[in-house]
Amino acid sequence: MNAAPEHAYLLDPAAPEEDSRRDSRQAAEHLAAFVRQFVEEDPRNALPEGGRPRIWEPPLLGVAAAGDPLFTRLKTPGVVGPLHRSPKEWLPGAQSVISWFLPYSKAVRASYPKKSPLPSLAWVSGRRNGEVFNNVLRRAVIRFLEKHGGQGVAPSNEAQYQAIGMIPLWSERHAAFIAGLGSFGIHGALITRLGCAGRIGSVITDLELSPTRRPYREIYEYCPYPDRCGACIPRCPAQAIGAQFGANWRDNARCVIQGRDVVGDFFKDWGYHSCGHCLTWLPCADRIPRASSPRAQKPKAEAREEEEAAFLSTL
């Protein structure tokens, strides 16, 4: 366990039980197939510049029960905070939270310079235009749910949504953690089976879908820091990651200044900003790092069992 004690809130021995009901599993499988096809076929999944490469590869998808007690824990000060709303505060009657991780395409990832303090044009464009596609996907998932007799709400696209002092009313990363997609790195991003270089989205629904089993128990389980990694610390051009920043490992203000002001100024004519050094050229960029905790590096038999349980992540 690498995390500071403050993060014990997310220790959860009572992960959602495997739901044996065929209906909710089939519904989740249909949704997964729809999302995969949508990401592969919608024309907005492309950069507007250059050869218009694809921004996202097909996502990982996970489902959390709306009543999962971890959502209540997110309201704890210092976790996300009291402003964070539960699924049922966004959608009365909520049953499930569908969460996805969109991994950047190889073209976008490979464009990122290894040594420059600045990102590539493809990266900053992918960050901006990729989030537009993420919005498109959120709306498509809502339509899918409505066609199947349910309701859907994407908190991050609701008019009331905002982040106050960097505390969001809905945390996509924490929802993804609860939905079994991955655990955090000290850089603040979620490390999934496909790494951390990507973006996260979610939709809350009143349809009951089978929750994805969380194959981890600890918030930093997939992050090998401090014993076997720490590669993101020297890579950050803003020196915004490190133990000196306390339990969160990160100085968010430095991070924002780098992405918004430094990178934003460099790409001013393009209208883009944001940095991605902590998501690229790292052992966790496109996988769970080999040096992560023993539980994250399971033997094959155990890994297979995990794969079967996390059926949605086989997208």
Added chain:
Amino acid sequence: MTTMAESPVPRIPLDYPSVRDAVADYLLQVNHGAYQPDRKKVLSVRKTDRTAWLRDVSSPVRGEAFYFIEGELFSEKNATRLQAGETPRERAEKLLDGIWPQLQIWIAYDFARSTSGMNAP
């Protein structure tokens, strides 16, 4: 799920006349002769002034966001079919009445500079 009473107004409002005219032009085209919805037509909106126009789908264009007329803006079957005696403009206005608040929010988020809210600086 947002209601108008609690909705903050997007910083740059969507230009209603250009949206209405684009949708009306679409209705004119697909109702000419036999009703034939066109799944390749999109409403494209420009970031700088939030004006809109009708075009065929293509790769994304810098500074624009687009939305499919059929299935995305208007998801109900035959929503874009003109009724007897109804003009394209009348139909366009009726259709927009049903989606206008939501469309404003979609566009505000698609052009938002950060993910901290639709009016985030």
